[in-house]
Amino acid sequence: MPKQRLLLLFFIIISLSLMTYQSNRHHLLPLKSLDHVLNGFHEIKNSLKDSITAPFKRMLLREEENSKLKAEISRLLREQQSYRETLLENNKLRELLSLKDREHGYFASARVIARDTDQWSNTLILDKGSADGITKDMTVLTDKGLAGKITEVEHSYSYLLLLSDINFSAAARVQDTRAEGVISGTGFRKCQLKYVSSEEEVKKGAVIITSGLDSLFPPGIPIGYISKVNKKDIGIFQDIEVTPFVNNNKIEYVALIKKEQ
Amino acid sequence: MIYLLWAAIIFCTLIIQGSISLFDITPNLTAVLACYAGVRGKEIKGMFLGALIGIVEDSLSGAFLGPNLLSKGLIGYLSSFVYSRFFVWTPLLGMISISVLTFIDGFIVFMSRSLFDKMPVGIGTAVFIIAMQSIANAPLGILLRPKNIQ
Numbered sequence: 001m002p003k004q005r006l007l008l009l010f011f012i013i014i015s016l017s018l019m020t021y022q023s024n025r026h027h028l029l030p031l032k033s034l035d036h037v038l039n040g041f042h043e044i045k046n047s048l049k050d051s052i053t054a055p056f057k058r059m060l061l062r063e064e065e066n067s068k069l070k071a072e073i074s075r076l077l078r079e080q081q082s083y084r085e086t087l088l089e090n091n092k093l094r095e096l097l098s099l100k101d102r103e104h105g106y107f108a109s110a111r112v113i114a115r116d117t118d119q120w121s122n123t124l125i126l127d128k129g130s131a132d133g134i135t136k137d138m139t140v141l142t143d144k145g146l147a148g149k150i151t152e153v154e155h156s157y158s159y160l161l162l163l164s165d166i167n168f169s170a171a172a173r174v175q176d177t178r179a180e181g182v183i184s185g186t187g188f189r190k191c192q193l194k195y196v197s198s199e200e201e202v203k204k205g206a207v208i209i210t211s212g213l214d215s216l217f218p219p220g221i222p223i224g225y226i227s228k229v230n231k232k233d234i235g236i237f238q239d240i241e242v243t244p245f246v247n248n249n250k251i252e253y254v255a256l257i258k259k260e261q
Numbered sequence: 262m263i264y265l266l267w268a269a270i271i272f273c274t275l276i277i278q279g280s281i282s283l284f285d286i287t288p289n290l291t292a293v294l295a296c297y298a299g300v301r302g303k304e305i306k307g308m309f310l311g312a313l314i315g316i317v318e319d320s321l322s323g324a325f326l327g328p329n330l331l332s333k334g335l336i337g338y339l340s341s342f343v344y345s346r347f348f349v350w351t352p353l354l355g356m357i358s359i360s361v362l363t364f365i366d367g368f369i370v371f372m373s374r375s376l377f378d379k380m381p382v383g384i385g386t387a388v389f390i391i392a393m394q395s396i397a398n399a400p401l402g403i404l405l406r407p408k409n410i411q
Contacts, residue, residue: 003305004303004304004305004338007305007308008304008308008335008338011308011312011331011334011338012331012335015327015330015331015334016327016331018326018327018330019325019326019327019328019331019373019376019377020377022325022326022327022377023325023377023378027324027325027326037272041272041276045276045280
């Protein structure tokens with residue numbers, strides 16, 4: 001038998017004997033004291049590892065905290081936006097309530113639910129209709145002034161023809177000079193005050209109100225102010241441009257006034 | 262000097278082995294070291310270094326002396342024996358042999374403990390642990406080339 005195999009056999013026998021010897025007695029651990037050394041190394045290794053990983057761990061924690069805070073800020077901003085919207089709505093409703101106290105013929109308030117699909121007409125759709133007692137030709141106001149009139153009524157909604165529509169017209173007068181005319185829409189933002197005699201003294205900035213002579217709109221409702229007066233090349237009547245107080249794009253709630261009998 | 266270097270390497274291996282785990286299984290890096298000792302030296306030197314690794318590991322494990330002494334000594338011998346008598350080293354053979362030797366090492370340790378002390382884990386778990394250790398050690402087989410292969 002070669003020397004190596006003999007040594008191997010001897011090694012195996014020694015190992016097995018050693019284990020057999022220990023199986024019923026206390027364990028032999030000749031290098032147990034190395035345990036302390038190894039544990040010392042483990043401690044050094046752990047402290048080294050900690051000193052390397054600690055900044056990264058802190059960075060990760062900050063990153064996590066940062067993303068949490070960002071999410072919180074985003075939530076708070078959304079909440080704040082919602083509160084602001086509620087506040088604005090509250091103000092608008094408060095203004096409508098004050099309008100209710102001010103206008104004698106107040107009938108109901110309505111909410112604008114849509115704009116007419118036809119982009120050439122200045123019409124809004126209101127959330128109240130014949131079921132709520134809305135009738136054709138009712139005057140429509142906002143807290144700023146005249147918005148238009150009801151032109152068509154369905155069961156649960158109605159159409160508001162805005163002041164700026166080309167088909168709109170109402171008897172009006174200049175508040176300070178009492179000069180009378182007819183206010184008409186131009187199809188865009190501005191309106192036109194027609195049939196004001198050229199002899200009348202009309203100033204830029206003067207307020208236009210309804211006169212009530214058409215028996216359709218109650219008198220004294222603010223319409224707008226004169227933004228331009230053209231006195232050149234005029235005939236019998238003046239060419240007066242009126243800017244309405246009501247901004248069509250910002251109408252959300254309106255008040256409906258019924259005709260006084 | 263060479264034995265001091267070996268002692269330092271054994272120490273470092275034990276520190277690394279005690280620090281990492283894969284699926285809660287500690288890798289058997291000392292088996293790789295024993296294989297390396299066998300592959301680089303002759304059978305007797307491999308067996309002697311393997312036994313040294315085993316005796317240190319047994320002492321540090323707190324269990325009784327013998328299982329690792331026997332297993333590491335045996336695989337130190339076998340790794341040298343395999344390449345000097347049967348195979349010419351290739352990376353693939355290196356991977357396969359280290360896996361098989363790790364499996365043998367694990368098996369001997371498990372059997373020794375079960376026979377002379379008490380069964381450390383169930384047989385199924387032991388097989389799983391030994392298999393995982395063998396698979397984890399396989400890539401290291403590429404690095405363990407014998408001295409005469411360049």
